Amino acid sequence: MTAILLSSCPDAKGVVARVTGFLHTYGANLIHADHHADLAEKASFLRLEWEVEGFSLDAESFRAAFSPIAASMEMTWSLHFSSHKPKVGILVSRQDHCLVDLLHRFSIQELSGTVCFVAGNHPDAKPMVEHYGIPWYDLAAKAGDESAKAESESVVLEKIRHEGVELIVLARYMQVLSGGFLTESAAPVINIHHSFLPAFKGGRPYHQAWERGVKIIGATAHYVTQDLDEGPIIGQDVVRVSHSDTVEDLVRKGRDLEKLVISRAVRLHLSHRIIRHRNRTVVFD
């Protein structure tokens, strides 16, 4: 069992020394220390992971002891424990390949968390979700129907609050979430976009890619913000295509990318390896 500290602060001398010195004072046996100084942004980022055994502070006393140090460095920080399994909610539409892949990864504990519910606006995935013993909720959302969308969002918001969901995953959920939902849900939202952003934003990216005649297609996992397809990128991957690939071939090859890219992003988030800074991410992998 380990504890993990994530922190960001303005660049200054002694950040690593002070924080690792603090941990050493209380007996931390450090397993991983990752540091990044962004010289352009004049900011320092740290991820420290140590064994809970032998460390003399619990979460509350850590806060009490560390807060003054952090404040003196204008540091933003969070503390996590590997023993805590975050609660996750998943939204899905008709295509269920990302969902099926994620559920298996959670089931073999490759992903560390608890899926509290899956909600979707197509019923196809329901039997598989129930196979894993996870609650399923039908959503009324459909393109162009604002009231159905609002109703769907309020259903999901209610589940999120009720369960205390800490991460929302859009596993090929094809409805754009409203700004109100993003504000009220509070939890971070990870989406998979089926292109190597910023190319081919918006709808039907595989068709756009075929039209342009690219020789490589991609997929992008990112945090959702109010600006569609503009949130901080977590991870991307690509695959080669050729003139002999039809749009259907791009869709097929893309499915494999989407599964890989979203599951990696979810793993990185759940293992506390990502720090958001402005519209970019620091990913300690």
Place this chain on the structure above:
Amino acid sequence: MTAILLSSCPDAKGVVARVTGFLHTYGANLIHADHHADLAEKASFLRLEWEVEGFSLDAESFRAAFSPIAASMEMTWSLHFSSHKPKVGILVSRQDHCLVDLLHRFSIQELSGTVCFVAGNHPDAKPMVEHYGIPWYDLAAKAGDESAKAESESVVLEKIRHEGVELIVLARYMQVLSGGFLTESAAPVINIHHSFLPAFKGGRPYHQAWERGVKIIGATAHYVTQDLDEGPIIGQDVVRVSHSDTVEDLVRKGRDLEKLVISRAVRLHLSHRIIRHRNRTVVFD
């Protein structure tokens, strides 16, 4: 020594049978047969390569015998011989990594052609060009000076015509060629753009990529058309980057991509493996 036929025609029954049958009639020993039917575009593309030895037609008699068949299929075609070394002109600006790499590949015959001249608007690459015994021409072109640009283009056009250049390679030549130049030069022009197009068109793509926080950068080789960065894509490649890469790191990693991508595109063109169709390419690799 081999002969190569490249052809495009509207989709119809019997295209492969008729063309290979024709070649067989005259004794062709086929080494490579590549066929692509684009069902969306309803078009057929062929690349056939056979041994000249034992084939009873020369270029002229081939034309006489094949033209009626081709006409009956509304076929566009060209015939090439591996014994012919195409003449190539290269343009370069300050960054010479693509140029140095291309010159070495020509020198070891990895690329099959003859570099007739290199012209550039920075003198740095001149000694290396002369090391290979290739003529170098200074160009006056610089950003924002239309008359210097026009003068440069007329110098290059004169060399192209004088030498009978069949391919122009922009090896990181940072001046936009005028529409007039493209029309008058007649030869195809291959450019390397330092991003995975269509992302990050225009100037300073590595800076754009850093700003957006992408996790993968790329390079794109394409035929130059009147629309900047919009010509048919020949090849692309990518490399992973992370938060720890500065813009300078992207530039360094990008150099390797650019060298690989442009040299592959030039090789494919010179070995007659590319067919252009509208704004896309069929690449028989």
Place this chain on the structure above:
Amino acid sequence: MTAILLSSCPDAKGVVARVTGFLHTYGANLIHADHHADLAEKASFLRLEWEVEGFSLDAESFRAAFSPIAASMEMTWSLHFSSHKPKVGILVSRQDHCLVDLLHRFSIQELSGTVCFVAGNHPDAKPMVEHYGIPWYDLAAKAGDESAKAESESVVLEKIRHEGVELIVLARYMQVLSGGFLTESAAPVINIHHSFLPAFKGGRPYHQAWERGVKIIGATAHYVTQDLDEGPIIGQDVVRVSHSDTVEDLVRKGRDLEKLVISRAVRLHLSHRIIRHRNRTVVFD
């Protein structure tokens, strides 16, 4: 609906012309024509795919009309129809990630075939198999127990014969199949090995890879022959690893490779894109 001809023959003039001419005679509308001449082996390989509609031969009359032509070229050939869904049997041990992934791909018709049964020597995967409505058989096979192995193999052989299975997939089945089984089953067997063969043959390849300190790990799909890990390779893929990856990290990263590589190999086989020649494969992708 399409028909597909796969053929191998000694290199000779006119192979493509004669076969495509034959098809044209009977009205074939060719969609894909792939040809490979292996100059080192002096052999020609063809894959031709055409629309059944408008073609005037059925399977039987094709055989009657084509056999004399094939015989004159010493050609080995097979004819397939896209309308036929091959029957597939899958064997699995404790790790079920490849199986779960394959079953989903069959369920969304990405893979064209019918899974007749899954048999395994660990019960973990049984509920998922039954979720898809596919029969499951328990196998007694375990390491070092020859009689249990023989019993398992005879159970599987009986199912194969009863169902008329045309392809056997070892989706991380960790028992070595006997030579007798391979002979009697008649159907081709595709296996996934968790290394980039020929490196790290045999057991515990991820441990071997970690010990050697490689910076890239891989997975290999191959046809099974009597020589363990020596059969013809169908496909391979790799992923980067670093000093910071433990053996458990290699296993996790490897799972993604294994899923991709075996599913691609099964797809290529079921879409009749692979020709075996000696200990190598020609893969028309």
Place this chain on the structure above:
Amino acid sequence: MTAILLSSCPDAKGVVARVTGFLHTYGANLIHADHHADLAEKASFLRLEWEVEGFSLDAESFRAAFSPIAASMEMTWSLHFSSHKPKVGILVSRQDHCLVDLLHRFSIQELSGTVCFVAGNHPDAKPMVEHYGIPWYDLAAKAGDESAKAESESVVLEKIRHEGVELIVLARYMQVLSGGFLTESAAPVINIHHSFLPAFKGGRPYHQAWERGVKIIGATAHYVTQDLDEGPIIGQDVVRVSHSDTVEDLVRKGRDLEKLVISRAVRLHLSHRIIRHRNRTVVFD
């Protein structure tokens, strides 16, 4: 200008805190801090880079102040300065693509070091070496001639000692270096092997790869030890091949890999990013 500390020590509490605390005491402004704890080997590795400006110790006083701390942790360490350009000697045989590529990278300062000499047992590369104003030495070494080999090695050893060479790069040098040479030269030796080791050790790896029918080929940069092709791996890369690639195609594709892989390894070494530990490397990239 920066200073870089590389260190290895048995795992213990407080390593990072003590070393970064020490640096902070003397005013170091840390730019990069990389840490790796190898739990299997129970060892800790550190790479710390800080600005020389504002740091109050020079190399000598650093040694005096740091040695007792290092000794108390049984730490092996080395201190480097980015202002120091290491001296490099390169050996080459007939194929000069890696050499030509490396020389250009040194010339544009992508690689930080000074090439003191190039020595080779084929004269082809001599003009290019002299183009860069670097001394060239002819070597008599040829396969099966032990006395010519001994003579070549003594020529090279003399240059290494005379120049104070700190790194030897085998840029496709096809003669096996003797154990005596490796011992006496003292400097580390980086080699490029044209396969993804440990597959296809020894001679003619591209032929071996073609015979086995692999679908991916690779290249491996490693430190040379007395055991041929068994030294610690620094980096590897791969490229896809298919049935349509001849041995000559593998050789061509391999050249690009070899250039990339060796230049990356040399860059990592010269920027002090590699720590050797037993037969493995920790690479802080």
